[in-house]
Amino acid sequence: MDRAILLLSVMCLGISCQPITDNQRLFSIAVSRVQHLHLLSQRLFSEFESSLQTEEQRQLNKIFLQDFCNSDYIISPIDKHETQRSSVVKLLSISYRLVESWEFPSRSLSGGSSPRNQISSKLSELKTGILLLIRANQDAPEIFTDTSTLQLAPYGNYYQSLEADESLRRTYELLACFKKDMHKVETYLTVAKCRLSPEANCTL
Numbered sequence: 001m002d003r004a005i006l007l008l009s010v011m012c013l014g015i016s017c018q019p020i021t022d023n024q025r026l027f028s029i030a031v032s033r034v035q036h037l038h039l040l041s042q043r044l045f046s047e048f049e050s051s052l053q054t055e056e057q058r059q060l061n062k063i064f065l066q067d068f069c070n071s072d073y074i075i076s077p078i079d080k081h082e083t084q085r086s087s088v089v090k091l092l093s094i095s096y097r098l099v100e101s102w103e104f105p106s107r108s109l110s111g112g113s114s115p116r117n118q119i120s121s122k123l124s125e126l127k128t129g130i131l132l133l134i135r136a137n138q139d140a141p142e143i144f145t146d147t148s149t150l151q152l153a154p155y156g157n158y159y160q161s162l163e164a165d166e167s168l169r170r171t172y173e174l175l176a177c178f179k180k181d182m183h184k185v186e187t188y189l190t191v192a193k194c195r196l197s198p199e200a201n202c203t204l
Contacts, residue, residue: 023133023136023137023196024193024196024197026129026132026133026136027133027193027196029129030126030189030193031189031193033125033126034126034182034185034186034189035186036122037123037126038179038182038183038185038186040115040116040119041178041179041182041183044109044175044178044179045175045176045178045179048171048172048175052168060168060172063169064173064176069173069177069180069181070101070105070177071097071101071102071177071181074094074097074098074101075094076094076098076184076188077094083187083191084202084203086188086191088137088192088195088196089134089137089138089139091191091192092130092134092137092189093134094188095130095184095185095189095192096130096131096134098181098184098185099123099126099127099130101181102123102178103120103124103127106120106123107120108174109174109178130189133192
């Protein structure tokens with residue numbers, strides 16, 4: 001537990017970190033971390049799209065709308081109403097699984113700029129923080145452990161040698177799915193954090 005708290009402490013972004021003991025403080029750090037990852041995913045996707053021809057963008061978007069992300073197998077709220085009705089622990093547990101599903105695929109996002117090379121480590125820190133929050137907010141006697149998570153296969157054939165067109169599609173899907181999942185996690189953590197403030201309006 002001491003190691004988890006220490007890891008979570010270094011997740012602060014440009015702010016002075018004090019020993020973490022407050023539940024709301026833990027949520028604030030986790031939300032800040034996933035907001036950073038979501039913004040980064042949007043930037044990476046936008047940069048990749050801008051490098052494509054108009055017709056390539058259209059075709060890839062069409063294919064992606066008919067395809068699935070690996071994380072779609074993780075059961076999650078289907079709309080904002082179900083999200084708002086979900087318990088804090090349920091939202092945290094889904095967020096944990098979504099983040100964990102990217103630990104291996106995120107390695108292919110590294111390379112080039114420094115922010116890209118930090119994605120895997122930032123995901124690992126976020127996972128640690130969410131697990132700590134689950135344990136802090138769980139009323140049930142059972143303990144949430146790493147082994148209870150859904151194990152997902154790597155992203156299709158992304159790591160195999162692919163033809164140019166296929167590689168382009170895989171890259172598009174990977175970046176689009178990463179952006180989609182970070183948006184989900186940001187939404188779930190923000191709602192869960194809001195639920196801890198009785199006076200707050202948590203409407204999405």
